[in-house]
Amino acid sequence: MRTPSLYLILAGATSLAACATPSDAPSSAMSVPLIGSAGQAIGTVRMWETPGAVSFRVEANGLSVGRKGLHVHAVGRCDGPGFTTAGSHWNPASRKHGLSNPMGPHAGDLPNVPVAANGTLRETVVLTGASFAQLRDADGSALVLHAAEDDNVTDPSGNSGDRIACAVLSPAG
Template identity: 40%
Template sequence: MMRSGWFAIGGLALGMSIAVAQGPKEIKVAIKTSTGQDAGTATFKTVKKGVKVKLELKNLPFGPHGVHIHQNASCEAPDFKSAGGHFNPDGKKHGYMNDMGHHNGDFPASVDIGEDHNGTATFVLGSISLDPVAPNSLFANGGTSIVVHEKADDEKTDPSGNSGNRIACGVIKN
């Protein structure tokens, strides 16, 4: 986005244009299982206190599942290890219950999947941004990914809250 304006310096008027980087206000990411089955979506929307994340998950096993933002924009099946570790530009430990602070990509709770194999959850994360030039941007270094794990996140054990294997993944890119 370009912004223009006139500025006065010591009686001299100067016309200037300043480029302002802006990311999308909202992005929707498709999530897939290791077999390529549709596992739902994650919608990321900029809000005053950070980024609102709405998860609409399906075709997943019954029970609680840890969900995290991971550092790489890659979801290579079957294990999704290409997604790398948790998104953590602030260099903190894992989990909202960790006294050392939480990873930028940590969520404050697991997502419950019902007997119908569906589940929804909404969180506002103040530790991430959709602004491509912010140090905590989901688009930094080519993007990130969202990963669903097989078990609940205990919110304290480093590095991933004992949440088990990665069972679904979606790439987050601008």
């Protein structure tokens, strides 16, 4: 099932840290659906620009408990159920995967996010260090949630498992 394209303005990153709260989101924040593998919306991704960065607020329900890998992928497509159309991690500098990898990270590598015992995910992360134009290329990009925790070292995806949810981050249109 193909999800509709959504047009966004984004900034990119080479590093990421959780730092904002939902109250930090300005009224200009944009929101896109987070689509589960069955093709249904399981939550939202709100995003807003900050100086030199983009903040993402990910909120979802019905997930399995535990820490999950979260990455920006190179293509703005989220065709289920496996979301392979999102391509590989966004990696314009051709580095190795992992926030702890001495030869990394990919520009799209993000920290793990926690899913609570009740299956909810409520986390804000900030992507810094890249230009607007990089994520707004001709094929856009996607924010992908993985089934398992990213080990932050193993190339190409940190052993983070299947892609379980996806949000399209398309070029401005």
